[in-house]
Amino acid sequence: MRALRFDGSLKLVDDAPIPRREGEALVEVICAGICNTDLEIVRGYAGFRGVLGHEFVGRVIESPDAKQIGCRVVGEINAGCGVCRLCRAGDARHCPARTVLGIKDRDGAFADFLSLPAHNLLEVPDTLSDEEAVFAEPLAAALNILDQVEIAPTARVAVIGDGKLAQLIIRVMAQSGCALTVIGKHAEKLALAEAVGAHCLCLQNTSDERAIEDWLRRANLLLAFDVVIEISGSPTGLPMALQLVRPRGIVVLKSTHHGQTGLSLTAVVVNEVTIVGSRCGRLATALDWLANQTIDVRPFITEKLAIEDAIEAFAKATRPDSLKVLLRVSPSS
C-alpha cells in the first residue's frame, strides 16, 4: 500500500505492508489531516519512526465487530494495554504501555490502511463531510480543555497562538461567552479569530523576553487573565502565559515541542498559578459539536492534496500562512 513514512527523513512509499494487527479493525483511510505534532515529529519530537498521521476519517474493511464493517469512522488514537491499572480504570489514553497512531509504536493514517482496536472507532454521522469529520481528533483535543477547566462566561481568557489547533480552541472558547483575547503573529489568521469576536493582538516576531514584556505592559495585559491557553508551539509561550495570568489563575499548556524550555518558576509559586497540561479529548463530544454545527471548521482548510503529493503537502503545512492541509487518500464511497 501507499504510505508516508518518517525514518529520519520523510519518504513516500508504495510497497508498505497492510498493517493488520491481531484482534483489531482494518480501516481504509479516506482523508487525513496534517497536525503540528506531525511537523514536530519530523523535527525530532517523540522519536517516532514509521507511518505518520493520526487525524483521519476512513471506512472499516475488517473488524472483529461485524456490524462496524462498511461504516465510516474516526478513531481514538491511543490504544492501551487493556490490563494495567489505568486501562482498567478506563484511562487507556495514559496507559504507560500504550501505542499511539502515527506517534508511538503504531503506524499511522497517511496510508491506504490503518489498524486500530475496534472499540477505538466511532461512526461518523452521514450529515458530516469527510473534510469536517477529519477535524474530530483535533477538535476533541480543543474540547478537552472544557473537561479540565471551568470557563465561566465572566472569565477573561487569553489564547497564545493562532495556528491550526489554536483556531479550534478559539472557537470553543468563543462558544463559552468569555471575554477572549488572542495573541498571535499572523494577521490573516488573527482575522479568523476576530470573526468570532475575539480581541486580537499581533505580536512582533521576536523572542526577546524583555521586549515582549514591555509590549504586554503597554497593552495592559500583565496579570490580566483568569485563564491563559498556551498553544503557540514556541518555547517563549509559557513564559508569556505566566506574565499574562492573574494570581491564582490557570495556564492551560497545549504545546508540545522538541527540546527544553528555560523558565523562571518563581512566578508560578509567588502568584500561586495552576498549570494544566492538556492533550487528547473525547471524540464523541467532538462529533456532536461538528454534527450540530456548533463549530464550522471549513474556514481552517488551507488545501487538499492527494496522498501522492504528501511531501509537498508537508512543505505547505509548514508555511507560516498555512492552517489545515488535508490528504485525500481514497474516494469516500
Add this chain to the structure above:
Amino acid sequence: MRALRFDGSLKLVDDAPIPRREGEALVEVICAGICNTDLEIVRGYAGFRGVLGHEFVGRVIESPDAKQIGCRVVGEINAGCGVCRLCRAGDARHCPARTVLGIKDRDGAFADFLSLPAHNLLEVPDTLSDEEAVFAEPLAAALNILDQVEIAPTARVAVIGDGKLAQLIIRVMAQSGCALTVIGKHAEKLALAEAVGAHCLCLQNTSDERAIEDWLRRANLLLAFDVVIEISGSPTGLPMALQLVRPRGIVVLKSTHHGQTGLSLTAVVVNEVTIVGSRCGRLATALDWLANQTIDVRPFITEKLAIEDAIEAFAKATRPDSLKVLLRVSPSS
C-alpha cells in the same frame, strides 16, 4: 534599634531607625526564625534590600487598635494596597502593589521592632511558647497545600525535600493518613519523617538527571504518585516531580529559588499533569494546629541564638544538617 540588614551583604547594625508606618501597629520582636527564603535572598532572590526576616512572634507596643496593645502576636507578612481589585476581593496576599515583611519593600523581623497593619496581626494563645508560635508562618505555608489540593486518605503522596518547610509539610501530610514517601538527601532529616510513618529514600547527591531517573526506576517510583510536593529548593526538583507523578496527577510547587529551570514540558502535556504553585497560607489555621498540638514543631529547632549572633546564625542555617535556627530578640515578658 538592632537589625540584621541585607544590602548586597549581611550586616548587623545597632542604629537602624524604628520602622513606624502611618496607621500601622508597632511590634517588639520576641523571637524570629530563619527561613530558606532568607537564605535565597542573600543569594540574590527577589532583589530585596533592607532588614530581613518574616517569621516572628512579638508584642504589640503601639496600634491604632488599642485592644491589641500588649498582646503577643504573629503576623500575616503580606500587606496589600487596600484599594485594588484583589485587595477588595480579600486577596491582599497577591496585591500587585503589596509589600512583604522582610521580602519586598518592607523591613523585616530580624530587628528589635517591626511595623505591620493592625489587621495583619493575630493574637497567640497563652498555651503556646514563643518557639512554637514562631512556626505559625511556615506552618501556614505548609497547610496552604490542603486549601489548594484535596489529599484523600487513599492518596499516594511524595515529598521531594527534607528541609525546614519540607518537615512541616511532611507532618501535615502524615495527618491526612495518605501513603507518604519522602525523597531527601540527609539521613538524619529523613529519620524525622520516618518517625511519623513516611517511607523515606535517601537520594545520592547528584544533579545528573539520567542517574536520578535510573534510581527512581529501580525503586519503582516512576509515575507512581497521585500528588508530588516539590520543596527541595533545587532546580532538579521539578523535573524529578514530573517523573514521579502519575498521569493526571498533581505536582505542588513550593520551592522558590534564584535563576531559571531548564525543563522539558512535554511530560506535563502528554501526561496531563497539573502543577500548582503554592506560597503563603492562613495563620489562624496554623495557630489552631499548634494550639491543639496536632503538630509538634519542637523537633525542628536546631538552635536558638541571640540577635547579636545573627551572622553566625545565618551561617548555621546554611549547613546541610540544619533545620530551624531561631533568633532570640527580646525576652517574652
